[in-house]
Amino acid sequence: MKLTVVTPEKMILDSVVIQELLVPGIKGEMGILPGHAPLVSTLGSGLLKYRLSEEKEFGEIAVSWGYCEVQADKVVVLAESAETKAALDEQKVRKTLEGILGELENAQLSPEEIRKLRQEEQKQRTFLSLIRK
Amino acid sequence: MSGLKKIRTRISSVKNTEQITQAMKMVAAAKLRKAQERILNLRPYAENILSVMADVALSCNISHPLLMRKDKMQKVLLVVLTSDRGLCGGFNNNICRFAEDFYRSHDEYDLDFFFIGKKAKNYFQFRGVSPVDEMFQLDREISYPLAGKVAHQLMKNFSDGDYDGIYFVYNSFQSAISQKVVKEVFLPVDLSVAPLVRQEGFSKDLIFEVPPEELLEDLIEKHFTVQVYRCMCESVAAEYGARMSAMENATKNAQDIISNLTLTFNKMRQSSITTELIEVSSGAEAMKS
Known part of the structure; x- marks a missing residue:
């Protein structure tokens, strides 16, 4: 296969x-x-x-x-x-993740934007789980 | 003497120009390599998404707003891709002229423009055409998410019925030294090419984890985004290619001018030396007699 x-x-x-x-x-x-x-x-x-x-x-x-x-x-x-x-850098990923979480606290987001940010958050968390392995 | 001095300053100024064009050529060549890589990296994804789409399309029949072809094209959006900066030969001129020809020869369309790059904007400003939207600095910020944003906006316009068709006009990247202006219809999406991709080794009983209609909708949107990204990549690569060859020609011209000037300079110096010698020797001759 x-x-x-x-x-x-x-x-x-x-x-x-x-x-x-x-x-x-x-x-x-x-x-x-x-x-x-x-x-x-x-x-x-x-x-x-x-x-x-x-x-x-x-x-x-x-x-x-x-x-x-x-x-x-x-x-x-x-x-x-x-x-x-090998291609991931923990500090960079953490920084991006923090940035996204910060943006999510912003109250004036449309549902569409929130959905996008959540997706992005999940992506960064996946990166972190791979780094921690 | 003044003639000699003039030539000397002229030579040094041409030399400076040569250095600049040489440097610009090197920069363009380095950027071109990166841009070419981008196209090569995208290609497998684009091919695979087309074949997955073909598989799904073969196993179910759906209608989607992005596939709807209107009987009569009325409102058309023309997306014109140029660069922000000049000094790249005929790159921008060719494309602007093509877009203008299209604009003048298709009176039946109600044409709107979307300019990517400053050059198209400047060109059409003089002709009294203003765009509905514009975007700059493509060469610096090009990325898949950026293409996604543009594609999303265009798809929204199309499904809202703002336009009956969306065309792209861009320089397609043929090789480092040649570009070709092409016009492509991006919306409505033409699925008729898809089944041709897959003819053998295909099983019709695919298992779908999600409903195939949903999946195909998603795939069509992805396919469109990939197309937008591809033509952005091609345009950027073509720009660097055009700049590289333009700067190479400029460097060559500068070298020609320098060698001509040096020749004249040497001739003039020689003749002035000869005149001086004649003066000295004829003076000495006069003293003798």
């Missing part, structure tokens, strides 16, 4: 052969093994875990929002944002 993870700004994984995959679906985590039925789903914010063919350890990527399509022998993950642990 081949896994591809792309975002509009970069390509994280390109057709990597994997044995097992866990994706953060919008309705909860989904496990995908080779031979899975074709499926399309929306992604939430969380950790995507994949296990390479020969290995026991899971590789992890923090993904937020997007889609996941499972085809006969490949999985394509289209994420709004995806970062590996």
Whole structure:
């Protein structure tokens, strides 16, 4: 089974052969093994875990929002944002998170803006959970 | 002597210009590399989103406001992408002229403009056309979230019925030295290309975690955002490419001028030396006799 993870700004994984995959679906985590039925789903914010063919350890990527399509022998993950642990800087993430929380205290926000900020908050929290691993 | 001095100052001033154009060329080349990378990074995402959309579209039939094609195009929004700064050859001129031609030759449309970049604004200001919206500093602030904001605004305008069609006019990036002005219809979204992408190896019984209609709506919006981001990336890359070749030509011209001037300078110096020698020797000759 081949896994591809792309975002509009970069390509994280390109057709990597994997044995097992866990994706953060919008309705909860989904496990995908080779031979899975074709499926399309929306992604939430969380950790995507994949296990390479020969290995026991899971590789992890923090993904937020997007889609996941499972085809006969490949999985394509289209994420709004995806970062590996190496690319994240804890202080920067904390600062962004504080900024968002500060903005949320502002009373004059439209429901749409609040929804966007909440999404952003969740994304940063996902980053933090990956950093702390 | 005064002629010689003039040439000397001229040479040094041309040399300064050459240094500046050389530096601008280097800067543009470095930025071009970054911009090119951006396009390459986007490509897999754009292709994949199109194929996912095709899969979903094949398994269900939906209508969406962004897909609705009106029988008669009345109100059209033209989004024109230029740069903020000049010194990049025909980059801005080509695109402005194209947009103006389109404006003059399509009387049947009720045309509105959205300018991205200062140059288009300045060009059309002289012609008495003012935009409904404008945006500057694209080359510095370009990012996917920014494209998302623009796309969101355009989609809202379109679904509210403000426009029957949204066209983009931009320089598409062919290679570092060539750009092509293109006009593309971005809204309504044309899904007819999608099924062509996927013909074999496709299973019709997809499992959907969310209702396919919702999913497709979402995908269409994403697809549009990606398109907006792509043409922004192309325009920025094309701008740097155009600037790089313009500055390279300028540097070459400066070098030509310098070598010509140096030649004249040497000739003049030689002739003045010769005159002086003749004066001295003829003076000595006169003393003898």
